Amino acid sequence: MTEPLIELKGISKSFGNNVILDNVDLTIERGDSLGIIGPSGTGKSTILRIIAGLLAPDAGEIYIQGQLRQGLIEDAEDPIFIGMVFQQAALFDSLTVEENVGFLLLQHSTLSRREIKQLAEEKLAMVGLGKIGDRYPAELSGGMxxxxxxxxxxxxxxxxxxxxxxxxxxxxxxxGLDPIASTVIEDLVRDLQRAEGGCSTYLMVTHQDSTIRRTTDKVVFLYQGKVQWQGKISDIDATENPLVRQFFSASVDGPIQVIG
Structure with missing residues (x-):
């Protein structure tokens, strides 16, 4: 058997007295489209930042393609490259769209500006945004x-x-996107999974029912710092797990504590 691309073993993380993750195990295989779901404040984004190497756990081990990670991503390179799409896009306002897309190459390559421009245009075309490379982020809609x-x-x-x-x-x-813009993004996630030059493996943190069902094949449900349930998308409507049933029914009655 091949090694998992990413494996978390016994990951724990607290902020002050607030326990966010409590002895969490998680395995990501090549080709996975895995959703990490659960109520707000249950550690979903924290897991992503730990996987990305932007945040260190308090306890536990992280293996990237079988190799134990030591420290953060700035301390040593992982054997594979992990990309991240932030909730607020996190674009540089002072850079053009083309410069934002080509930022990695501007910083870590000897390619000419012309070559980087061409590569940026190719990636923008893949996401349906041709000929906007000279614009600035402030000139774009949220979906763009x-x-x-x-x-x-x-x-x-x-x-x-x-x-x-x-x-x-x-x-x-x-x-923050309207239903139509959300559908465009959901379709794009799947398109990039299948496209040459895209990425076949991803983790998706989301609260939106449509995004969960249209972009993931299996899900992990986090609550109170622990993995409470995991299964295939097809298992969601059949499970008797009260946490999952309450979450997807949007009911205020159930084991999930509603913060008033």
Whole structure:
């Protein structure tokens, strides 16, 4: 058997007296489209930041393609490249769209500006945003900014195959979007999974029912710092787990404590 791309073992994380993750195990195999779901404040985004190497756990081990990670991503390179799409797009306001998408290459390659421009245009075309490279983020709608962040996340460096994303981490990519814009983003996630030059493996953090059902094949339900349930999308409507049933019914009655 091949090693999982990513494996978390006994991961715990607290902020002050607030326990966010409590001895969490998680395995991501190549080709997975895994949803991480649960109520607000249950550690979903925290898991993504730990996987990305942006945040260190208090306890536990992280294996990237079988290799134990030591420290944060800035301390040592992982054996695979992990890209992240942030909830608020996290674009640089002072850079054009093209410069945002090509930022990795501007910082870590000797490619010419012309070459980077061409590669950025190719990625923008993949997310349906041709000929906007000279615009600034402030000139774009929320949905367009999200798609620019997708293009940036899948940017690869032809001079160094190591900088080709093998895993994408999506942190609520449809948050704040209207239903039609959300559908565009959901379709794009699946398109990028199948496309040459896209990324076949990803984790999706989201609260939105449509996004969960249309972009993931299996889900992990987090609550009170622990994995409370996991299964295939087809299992959601059949499970008797009271947490999952309450979450998807949007009921205020049930074991999930409603914060007033």
């Amino acid at each position: 900014r999200k798609r620019v962040s997708f293009a940036r996340a899948i940017m690869s460096n032809p001079q160094n195959p190591r900088y080709t994303p093998e895993v994408l981490l999506y942190d609520e990519p449809t948050a």
